[in-house]
Amino acid sequence: MVASRACLALGVLLTACRRDAGPPVAAAPPPDLPLRAETESHTAATNGERFGDVMMGVSHEEDEATDFHLQLEAAHCYWLAYAGDARVAKFSLYIWDPSGKRLDSARGKKPQGLFTHCATQSGIYRLQGKVAEGKGHFAIVAYRTRAAATASAAAPEVAKVESPKADLAAIIEAQAAAAAPGAKRVGNYFAGSADSSDWFTVMEPGHCYWIIGAGEPKKVKRLYVYLWDPKSHRITENRSESDVAMVGHCAKEPGMYKFQVKVESGKGDYKAGVFVK
Template structure:
């Protein structure tokens, strides 16, 4: 028994896709001027690389693939234009390595433009494809020097060492710095040896972005002997211990992305 081909399904598929428009025997004479106009607008003062690359698609999904030598330090502008019967154009560019396109423009219309700035010298591959419609097309490649990369300027923060030293000079003239601690998290703990007969100042400062600066100290018996909860980026207090021992210092800040420090200063009682 013979099985008949599903003619109705085939007719339905053709109807859905639409019949490709007829392709003219020769390309539209305006393709070259369209490409140059786009290139002048997108990449002024660029230099054309070779002649136009040309292709023709008699149905949707058809196109051509080309190759061009590219240099590191240059940026390349790929400009495509098609006959008036081209409805959607798909332009892709690949670098010397890798399977994924480095640049692409799938445009609704007969023109497309994309740019590619290679990081290494080599042969780039590019493809022009008529995604909808049919007709002749041309692609121009233009190059110009890549813009210089401007190194980001690092923000200069506050000089915390100087701020702490100035605060110490005002609060305890003649005091000697014993330690300088740097916060590592939102809560940082240190232990420092204090001696009887000396007076100590705990002076902290953070970058301007720090809004809460909480400083605590406990004696060797774990009794809290001082605290300063400042709504700002600086805090300090002093203490004269009655016995030698290891004292516990704690700093809490609300901003861990910016630096904070605590200095310990001493002088005889």
């Protein structure tokens, strides 16, 4: 008798579970689902612009999640509206920054609502939609607006007292006057601050050229200059032990010559000038 009662109770429990499970999720979402999410997002961001395509997801069981990846831009706010079908009771939305850190979430909300995030850095963000209670289809639509300037951003910065930078052009001119008296500069100065910079200059036969680079004193420790001919053959170089480097070349063929200025040690701004005689 006891065993019969236990089996009867178990049968009732299993029947109840099957009743709660309900029919399977429909293969296609309701046709009005994207429009509901669109209306929610557009109403909130009246001056915004539509961002990306409709993001569709489906959950065949509770807590099943769908991930999306969005390219967000800094200084913009994103209005992410979601809408679930009739079988979605509660919905959750999460967002992670490009480094994988979770930033914000809306957990266990009604099946239709809005989630806002203002990006502070540009990159690929991960967005996750999850049916927290129930199961079914959902849609997410995003609108974008430009973020308003914050008070801290608008506040004037305290002026920093910096030592005046060295006149790199004057340093180069002095080197040119000593190495190639009477030579004239070709075009403007080339300026860079990266570890290395590649530039090009036209050379003609019958002329000699000097390429002189100068880096910020005390910041650039060693400066290198390399030169390639129009056929990409390296023809000369100067690996200086100081913040000034120079190469010279008398052209035998016309064309576009490539030169590179490289900061081998240290870090700072630098300039280069091309002189011809």
